[in-house]
Amino acid sequence: MRSVVLAVSMLALTGAAHASADLVKKYNCVVCHADARKMVGPAYKDVASKYGADGGAAEKLAKKIKAGGAGVWGPIPMPAHPQVSDADALTMAKYILTIK
Structure with a gap:
């Protein structure tokens, strides 16, 4: 039973990561x-x-995705993406923070 629960959990996580990448x-x-x-x-x-170590990083990154920003990673600004829903921005931010 424990193996089944673990396998189902892994499939769910893999599906969530795939959806986020999409x-x-x-x-x-x-x-x-x-x-x-x-x-x-x-x-x-x-x-x-x-x-990644910042507890509020996902929310901050989601806001950056929607509002854009400049000066943190170089001279080229990131444009705002207001068409991205709050939920999608947060999902993408959480996904990005898992990439090693």
Whole structure:
């Protein structure tokens, strides 16, 4: 029974991660960001490394996704994405913070 619960939990987590990765693609984040290398914007692993220990990081990152920002990762600003729902922004932020 324990093995079944563990297997179901792992499948649920894998499905959630896949859905989150799909959101990153849906909103074209992959044009400027990649998991492991800097492009126009920082690599997701670098964002996770910098902010992962901050307890409120997901919420702060979700706000940054929606409002945009400048000056933290270099001279090129990240444009605002107001079309992204609050729920999707938070889901993507939580996903980004898991990337190692």
